[in-house]
Amino acid sequence: MAATIKDIAKLAGVSTATVSRVLAHKTAFFSAATAQKVQAAAATLGYQKNTAAAELVTRQSHVIAAVVNSTKTNFASQIIEGIQAEAHRHDLNVIILYAGDADAEQQRRALMTVIERPVMGILLLSVDLAAENLTLLQQSQLPYCFLSISFDGERLPYITSDDWQVGYLATQALLDQGHRRIGLAGVDSDFHTGRLRVLGYTQALKNAGITAAPDWIQLGNYSYAAGQTAMRAYGAKTSLTAVVGASDMAAIGVMNQARDLGLAVPTDLSIIAIDGTELCSLVQPSLTSVSQNFYEMGIAGVQQLRAKEALPQKITPIQLVNRQSVRRLNGDRK
Amino acid sequence: MAATIKDIAKLAGVSTATVSRVLAHKTAFFSAATAQKVQAAAATLGYQKNTAAAELVTRQSHVIAAVVNSTKTNFASQIIEGIQAEAHRHDLNVIILYAGDADAEQQRRALMTVIERPVMGILLLSVDLAAENLTLLQQSQLPYCFLSISFDGERLPYITSDDWQVGYLATQALLDQGHRRIGLAGVDSDFHTGRLRVLGYTQALKNAGITAAPDWIQLGNYSYAAGQTAMRAYGAKTSLTAVVGASDMAAIGVMNQARDLGLAVPTDLSIIAIDGTELCSLVQPSLTSVSQNFYEMGIAGVQQLRAKEALPQKITPIQLVNRQSVRRLNGDRK
DNA sequence: GCACTTTACACAAACGTTTACAATAGCTTT
DNA sequence: AAAGCTATTGTAAACGTTTGTGTAAAGTGC
Structure with a gap:
C-alpha cells in the first residue's frame, strides 16, 4: 500500500540505489538534477521510509x-x-x-x-x-x-x-539541627540500595554517639503506604523528633499519618525526604530533601x-x- | 554475530523453512523428531528471533x-x-x-x-x-x-x-453544598476540552440563577503553577467560597497558594479537583474530585x-x- | 587523440524472516 | 501394481532497504 523506494525509482526513472542515496543525502553520488526528480517523486507519493528494513541491512x-x-x-x-x-x-x-x-x-x-x-x-x-x-x-x-x-x-x-551518602547526609542534616532521636521509614533491606542507606544512617548516628533503637528503622518498599505504616508503628507518642523518609512518597506517607495522629510537621516531628522530586514542593509543608540528580x-x-x-x-x-x-x-x- | 535461523538450520540439518515452522509452532507441518532437533539447536545457539525481519515479510x-x-x-x-x-x-x-x-x-x-x-x-x-x-x-x-x-x-x-459534564458536575457538587460564589482555576480556553469545561461550569451556575463574574474564571494550562497564579489573582480577601481546579495539579496549586494567603481549606475555601488521580489523596486535606476513568x-x-x-x-x-x-x-x- | 580520472548512475547481493509451491517418500485404495 | 493420499521437508521468492562493484559517458592532461 504505502510507497517504497521502488515506486519512487519507477516514477523518477532511476534505480532504487540512486533513490536511496538521494534520500540519505549521500552527496557526491548524484547530480542535482536527479536529486530534484527523486525528491519530487517522493513528495508526490507521500513516501514514508521503512526504517526497520533499513536497520535490517545496516x-x-x-x-x-x-x-x-x-x-x-x-x-x-x-x-x-x-x-x-x-x-x-x-x-x-x-x-x-x-x-x-x-x-x-x-x-x-x-x-x-x-x-x-x-x-x-x-x-x-x-x-x-x-x-x-x-x-x-x-x-x-x-x-x-x-x-x-x-x-x-x-x-x-x-x-x-551513592546510597550510603544519601542515608548519611539525610541523617546528618537532622543531627545538625539538634535532633538525636531519628527514625528511618519505608526503606527496603532486601536490596543493595536500601541496605546502603541504612548503613549510612547508622554511621551518621554512631558518629554522633547515638545507637539506633531497633524500632527506629521501619522497613518497607518506599511507597506512600510504607511511610504510613512506619509512622503508625512509631505511634502518636513516639520519642522520635525526626524521621528520614526512604523516598518522597514514603516521606509524604509519614507526614500525612503523623498529622492524623495529631503530630504537626515540623513542630512536633521533623521529616526529611529522599529523592527530591517535584512532589516535595507540592505538599504542605514542603519537604526538605536529599535530592538525587536524576x-x-x-x-x-x-x-x-x-x-x-x-x-x-x-x-x-x-x-x-x-x-x-x-x-x-x-x-x-x- | 547473533544466531539466525540459518545457523539453526545448518546445525539441525534441515532447511530454514522447517526451522521457521517449528519455531512458530505451525504444528502439522513437521514431525516431532525434527522439532526436537530444531529446538535443541536453537537452545544451544542462544537464538533470539529478529521480529523486525519477520514483520517485514508478514x-x-x-x-x-x-x-x-x-x-x-x-x-x-x-x-x-x-x-x-x-x-x-x-x-x-x-x-x-x-x-x-x-x-x-x-x-x-x-x-x-x-x-x-x-x-x-x-x-x-x-x-x-x-x-x-x-x-x-x-x-x-x-x-x-x-x-x-x-x-x-x-x-x-x-x-x-464528557468535558461539559465534568465542568457541570464539579460545579453542581459545590452548589449542592451551599456554595454560590465559585471560581474555576487553571482551565485552558484555546482547546475544546477547556472550553467545554467552562461551558458546563457556566451552565451549572446559570441553572442556580448565578452569573459568573469574569474574574471567577482564571485561565491557565492545568499546571500547578496555573493553580497558584489563579489563587493569587483571587486574592486573600476573595469573595469566593469555593474553587474548581481544572486538574489535580491546578487544584493543589490553588490549595497551597490559598494557605500561603492565610486561607484554610476547607474552612475558608472549598476546593474540588478535576481528574482524581492518586495525587488527590496524597495531599492534606485530601481533595474531593470529579474523577475520570483513565x-x-x-x-x-x-x-x-x-x-x-x-x-x-x-x-x-x-x-x-x-x-x-x-x-x-x-x-x-x- | 590517447590514457587516465572523475562523475553519475545501474545491477545485484545482502539483511533475517515467512510462506506458496514443489518434491519426495511412505501409505492406502482399488 | 497403478493411482491417489498424506505427511514431511526443501526451494526460492518476497518484504524494503543499503551498498560494493561495474560501467558508460564526460572531462582532464599531455
Whole structure:
C-alpha cells in the first residue's frame, strides 16, 4: 500500500540505489538534477521510509529503550528527560517500556519487546530484574545499563547516587539541627540500595554517639503506604523528633499519618525526604530533601551505552535541599 | 554475530523453512523428531528471533505505540496501565514515546520514531498535535486514536470524558453544598476540552440563577503553577467560597497558594479537583474530585485500534469522589 | 587523440524472516 | 501394481532497504 523506494525509482526513472542515496543525502553520488526528480517523486507519493528494513541491512539501530518499573515512586520522568536530552544530541530515539512492579512475566514481555527488535541499547530505570530475565538481557548481547539502582556482588553496569551518602547526609542534616532521636521509614533491606542507606544512617548516628533503637528503622518498599505504616508503628507518642523518609512518597506517607495522629510537621516531628522530586514542593509543608540528580543519571546512562568500553559503574551527585519540614531543635524535647 | 535461523538450520540439518515452522509452532507441518532437533539447536545457539525481519515479510506488527506529552499533569500512568492490560489480552506489546509539551519538533520526532517502524496503531494521550504533525500521522495510514482530549470540528477519533459534564458536575457538587460564589482555576480556553469545561461550569451556575463574574474564571494550562497564579489573582480577601481546579495539579496549586494567603481549606475555601488521580489523596486535606476513568480510556483506546470499522468517538464515565476539601456552607459567608 | 580520472548512475547481493509451491517418500485404495 | 493420499521437508521468492562493484559517458592532461 504505502510507497517504497521502488515506486519512487519507477516514477523518477532511476534505480532504487540512486533513490536511496538521494534520500540519505549521500552527496557526491548524484547530480542535482536527479536529486530534484527523486525528491519530487517522493513528495508526490507521500513516501514514508521503512526504517526497520533499513536497520535490517545496516545492522544498527538508533533507538534506545528505557525500561521503567511501574511508578510506585515517581522519579522516572526526570531520568527520562535526561535520557531524551542526551539522546537527541546524538540523533537517537527513545522508546519507553513498562515492566511492572515485581512481576517477572511482565518484565520478560517488556524485555522481549525490545530484544527482538533492533535497538542500540537498553536502560533499566530502577528495575530489579528477576534472575532469568537478567540472563535474557545478557544473552541478547545488547549494551545495557541500570539506572538508580545498585548491586552488590555482581559486576553489572549501573549509575546511581551513592546510597550510603544519601542515608548519611539525610541523617546528618537532622543531627545538625539538634535532633538525636531519628527514625528511618519505608526503606527496603532486601536490596543493595536500601541496605546502603541504612548503613549510612547508622554511621551518621554512631558518629554522633547515638545507637539506633531497633524500632527506629521501619522497613518497607518506599511507597506512600510504607511511610504510613512506619509512622503508625512509631505511634502518636513516639520519642522520635525526626524521621528520614526512604523516598518522597514514603516521606509524604509519614507526614500525612503523623498529622492524623495529631503530630504537626515540623513542630512536633521533623521529616526529611529522599529523592527530591517535584512532589516535595507540592505538599504542605514542603519537604526538605536529599535530592538525587536524576536528570544527570539519564544523561550518563545514554553516554554509557554509547561508550565502546564500558566503565561499569558511576555515581551521580546528591544535594541537600532545605524546605519547610525540618525544625531546629534548641533545647531538649521530652 | 547473533544466531539466525540459518545457523539453526545448518546445525539441525534441515532447511530454514522447517526451522521457521517449528519455531512458530505451525504444528502439522513437521514431525516431532525434527522439532526436537530444531529446538535443541536453537537452545544451544542462544537464538533470539529478529521480529523486525519477520514483520517485514508478514507486513503486520504487534506493537502499539502510546505517545504522551511530558507530564505536567500526571494521569498518563493510569491510562497506560489500561492500555497495557488490554494489549496483553490480545498479545500486543506497548511502547511509550514522549512528545514533549508543545514543541512541534519534539512531537515530530516522537511520531517519526513510530511511523517509520512497524507498529499496529498509535494512541495519543492528551497530546495536542501541531497541524503539520497531524498531517504526518494521517499520511502514515496507521490506525490512531486520541485519548483524554477532544476536538471540535474535525472528525478525529478520540476517547475522553464528557468535558461539559465534568465542568457541570464539579460545579453542581459545590452548589449542592451551599456554595454560590465559585471560581474555576487553571482551565485552558484555546482547546475544546477547556472550553467545554467552562461551558458546563457556566451552565451549572446559570441553572442556580448565578452569573459568573469574569474574574471567577482564571485561565491557565492545568499546571500547578496555573493553580497558584489563579489563587493569587483571587486574592486573600476573595469573595469566593469555593474553587474548581481544572486538574489535580491546578487544584493543589490553588490549595497551597490559598494557605500561603492565610486561607484554610476547607474552612475558608472549598476546593474540588478535576481528574482524581492518586495525587488527590496524597495531599492534606485530601481533595474531593470529579474523577475520570483513565484506566478505561486506555482499554477503549486499544479496542478502537483493533476495530476494523472505527466508530470515531467515545465517552468514558466520570464520577464524584468525596474527600476532605469541600465544606458544607450553612448560612451565608460574607 | 590517447590514457587516465572523475562523475553519475545501474545491477545485484545482502539483511533475517515467512510462506506458496514443489518434491519426495511412505501409505492406502482399488 | 497403478493411482491417489498424506505427511514431511526443501526451494526460492518476497518484504524494503543499503551498498560494493561495474560501467558508460564526460572531462582532464599531455
